[in-house]
Amino acid sequence: MDNLRLSLKNSRTRLVLASMVLSTLLTAAVLAMVYVTANRTITGETRSVVSAELTGLADEYERHGMIGLITAIERRLPTAAERDALYLLTGRQGTKLAGNLSHWPEGITAGSGWVDLQLRKGDTDQHVPISAASIRLPGGERLLVGRDALARQQFDRVLLRSVALALVTALALSLLTGWLLTRLVFSRLKDIADTADNIVSGDLALRMPLRGTGDEFDQVAGTLNNMLDRIEELISNLRTTSNSIAHDLRSPLSRLRQRVESLAEPGKSEQDRDIDLARATGEIDHLLRVLSQLTEISRAEAGLGREQFEQVNLLQLVGDVVELYEPVASDQNIRLEVVGNAEPIQGHRPLLSQALSNLLENAMRYAPPGTAITIEIREDDDYALLSVRDRGPGVPENDLSRLQMPFVTLDPARTERNAGLGLALVAAISHMHGGSFQARNRKPGLETTLRLYRKS
Template structure:
């Protein structure tokens, strides 16, 4: 009993049973409609023929009297067996005058409408089922016309056997179809579940299998693989960030500890104490700045702030940021040039300003004197690209993919002003806007691009 209960709790078993039941019900409904329709059609045809014959014989009685009616019935008798036709004409007392039936049924009143009964033929002792109608003639005679229903009953039995046979075939086919369907579905689900188990165990390199059919399973697997790519990227960034935080904050916190401890040295002068306090404050500012940038990256990666999206005029935003950095660029002998335009797009204005500022600061850091930094806006319909290009030394090709990783900097040594989080924040803001960050060498210089989706 427990095994039976477990089998019915199995999804595959339930699907097969559901397919079997639904297919059987559908087939039974269709066959029942065919059976009922066929019977009604035959019944209607029989009644029409019998009614026509009754009307014809009654007309013959009116035109030619009883003799004419007897002649008409006798003329029909030789071919009656071929048509399963039955006739009986009696006088007012029930005495048979003509026909191929023995006697008038005792329980039938002439003119009582369509009836189903059993009577004996004139040439047989066996009772036969009859469908018939009757009328009383003006002279008191009674006329019954019908059809032998034995063939009809045999047809019903054959039809019922055919319906049962068809239901049995439908039941077998539904079980086979349900089994094949569940085998197909559950084989795909089994592949996905097996891969998911490996991923849960820690193997983030595994991906959902694709069969190249383009069906819904492949679409779901493709979506899951995209999600897994993103998860793997985030986990990798998390590991790198964790290691980098431990590395980058150990030094300033150690120096801060030394500065604080040195304040208790009574041999130090007031001036040295002030210097130590200033340096300790610098270390604290550096730690707070790093933590603040990490918080901004985490919030952007999580999509926090999307409720603050508004239509942003990107060209005006670029103009505002360029106006802010133009004095710095002028001091370095660098020209800031803005090209292109686009229609307003949904975005987080402060974060987009922060991302552009980070790109400009990075470009100004490496741009040579008397060079131009170009900020270009390009729209391809679905996305808007905001790119910043300098004419500096560029980046080694192997390091391009690492630029957006936290705590990655190509400086020989990390400094207080560069913790390697600027481009990581830019990439996070791009992802928040359903886009991406990309960088490429232009020989000379580096072009960094933020790709922003135009869909909210």
């Protein structure tokens, strides 16, 4: 009993039983309809034939009288056995005048409609089932015409046996189909579950198996693999960020401690104290900027702020940011060029402005005087692309993929001291908008591209 309960709790068993029950019920309903329809069709045809014969014999009586009716019945009798036909004509007193039935059935009133009887056929003692109809003639005689229902009953039994056999076959086939279906489904689910267990155990490089069929299981596995790729990327970024925080914040914290300790040194002049205090304040501001940027990156990576998405005209947004940076670019003898356009997108306007500002600051830091920085807006299928290109020294090809990693600064190509979080925030904002961040060397210069899904 316990084993039975455990089996019924098993999803595979329940699925097989459900498939078997549903298939059996459907098959039973179809077969029942076939049986009822066949039975009704045969009964209807029998009654039509009997009614037609009654009408024909009644016409014979009207045209030729009793002699003509008896003659017509006797003419039919030689082939009656082949047709399972039954006839009986009696006089007013019940005397048999013609036919192959021995006597008028008891309890049957002529003209009472369709009846099913058990009668003795001819002069034999064999009782057979009969379906018949009767009329009373104008002279008081009674006429009964029917059909031997034995063959129909035998057909019914054969049909019932066939229905039962078909039902048993359907039950077996549904059981086999359910077993094959569950084996297919649960084998794929087991592959996914086993892979998931191994991933939980720590092997983050594993991915869900794909069979290349393109079915729903492959689609689910592909979606899970994309999710795992994203999770692995986030964990890698988190690990890098944690290590970088521990490494990169140690120096400013150490310097800050030294500045604070120097303030307590005896004999220090007021001017030196002011210098140390200013430097300590600078270190604190630097730490606050780093923590603020890390918070913005974390919020963007988590997708916080999606409820603030609105329709954003990229050309207008670029115009506003360029207007803000044009005075600084002019001081460095750098031109800012805007080309292209795109349909409005759904996005977070302040964060997109921040991302473009970071790209512009990065480009202006390394663009040679007398050159131009190009901001291009274009479309690519369902994406809007926002690119910023300078004409500087570019980045070593092997380091391009590292640009968006937190706390990464590339020397000597990017020598300016900074926390290395600007492009990491740009990448996080692009992911928040369903896109990606890309960087490539254009020789000369570096082109950074913010890829944004237009229907986020």
